[in-house]
Amino acid sequence: MSHQHLEALDVAAIREEFPILQREFDGQQVVYLDNAATTQTPDPVVDAMSDYYRESNANVHRGIHHLSQEASNAYETAHDRVAEFINADGREEVVFTKNTTEGENLLAYAWGLNELGPEDEVVLTEMEHHASLVTWQQIAERTGATVRYIRIDEDGRLDMDHAADLIADDTAIVSAAHVSNTLGTVNPVGQLTDLAHDHDALSFIDGAQAVPNRPVDVKAIDADFYAFSGHKMAGPTGIGVLYGKRDLFEELDPFLYGGGMIRKVTFEDSTWGDLPWKFEPGTPQIAEAVGLHAAVDWLEDIGLERIQAHEEELAAYAYDRLAAEDDVELYGPDGSDRGGLVSFNLDGVHAHDLTSIMNDHTIAVRAGDHCTQPLHDKLGVPASTRASFYVYNTREEIDKLVDALDDARQLFA
Known part of the structure; x- marks a missing residue:
């Protein structure tokens, strides 16, 4: 995507809205x-949550007094706002969860356990987060289904020829x-979805690293x-979103049961409420939904295309600066074709040691397998x-x- 026409962000003004970025440790x-x-x-x-x-x-959905009506309206309106944000067809297609992982599990238990069998295949990629990989792996063990993985090439991109071979008539979900x-x-992901649909399979997309930017x-x-x-995505913890096409959600049985998700209950049987509430039992994340609504407003006020351009520019700059270091190994596509992150290793220094040294400089980075152990293998x-x-x-922060890195080199020389 070309971002040349976009006005640059006023990063200094944006940073003023994040007091935590002004914190100091050891000066x-x-x-x-x-x-x-x-x-x-x-x-x-x-402020919105406060x-x-x-x-x-x-x-919500439990009282006719003024406060309950206000809370219910705020909670329901948050669904509407998120639906608009991702271009879904209304609140019925937006289920609030704790996070992406719970969304994956909701689908795996509500659909996977009931629909998969020994003749079915689940197709993942070799770069999947454990939220996807482990979940489908466990569901496959219970149902007898087979899990297959689309290869990545030397540049860290999907081998789409392999994807076309792998996604076949026995594929149930990609x-x-x-x-x-x-x-x-x-x-x-559009191509992957098309391949899935060509074989009457479903598609699930983990957008945790895409929707924010x-x-x-x-x-x-x-x-x-x-x-x-x-x-x-600049929102609170404890809330995620599972989008689903309405006709598919209507066919699914709930994953969790309790109050708030039912239509009628007798001692013998129960029936389920309307979408999306049949997937949201118990007291939900009301304040978090208010916060998510505010986060969506905040992101759109800035502009998602501008955020994307800024992230891609930083990623390219970081990639180029690190690639210029002879003792740094980088992973994934080159700097002109990636999301806003760079994973790397410094020769002779374990990632955990390097992260500790970074922390001495009050630089917060992540070390480990990033919930992608098979990919690191x-x-x-x-x-x-x-x-x-x-x-x-x-x-300047990337600089x-x-x-x-020089401190790490000296310590481990």
Whole structure:
């Protein structure tokens, strides 16, 4: 996508909405480069949640008093706002979960356990997050289904010829990450969905690393199900979204049971309520839904295309700076073709040691397998260091990251 026509972000003004970025440890200001794990939360989101607790706190769908009506309206309106944000056909297609992982599990238990059998195949990619890989692996063990994996090439991109061979008439579902949380690869999820539909299979897309930083249109992708998390898109923890096409959601039985998701209950039987409430039992994440609504408003006020352009520019800059270091190994596509993160290793220094040294400089990065152990096995490394960027990050912060490598070299020389 060309971003040349877009006005650059006023990053300094954006940073003012994040007091945490002004924090100092040992006299050094925080450099927060762990956004793929969780983003920071701007004042308007915190204020929206605080206002809810101060002024409208009540349970939803359970009372006719004023406060309950206000809370219910706020909770329902949040569904409407998220539906608009991803171009879904209304609140019926937006189920609130705790996070992307729960969205994946909801589908796997509500659909997978009931529909999969020994003759079925589940197709994943080699870059899947454990939320997808482990979940479908366990469901396959219970149902007798087979899990297959689309290969990645040497550049960390999907081998789409292999995908076309693998996705066949015995494929029941294709589950793929929109953007890899380790490689930064932006996958052709529309093509994967088309391949799935060509064989009457479903598609599930893990959008945890995509929705926060680029425009996502679920109709354009045509995914049957799409999940993402609030805490990776400037929203609160404890809330995620599972989008599903309405006709498919209507066919599914609930994954969890209890109050708030029923239509009629007798001592002998129960029937389920309307969408999306039949998938949201018990007291839901009301304040978090208010916060997610505010986060969506905040992101759209800035503009998702501008956020994407900023992230891609930072990723390209970080990739180029690290690639210029002879003792740094980078993973995934080159800097001109990736989401807003870079995973790498410094020769002779374990990722955990490097991250500790970065912390001495008050630079927050992630070390480990990033919930992609099989991918790291394929890469032939036990762990990597990941720097991930968001709307409030700067080139100067990346410069500090690269400069801190010298300390690691001296310590482990």
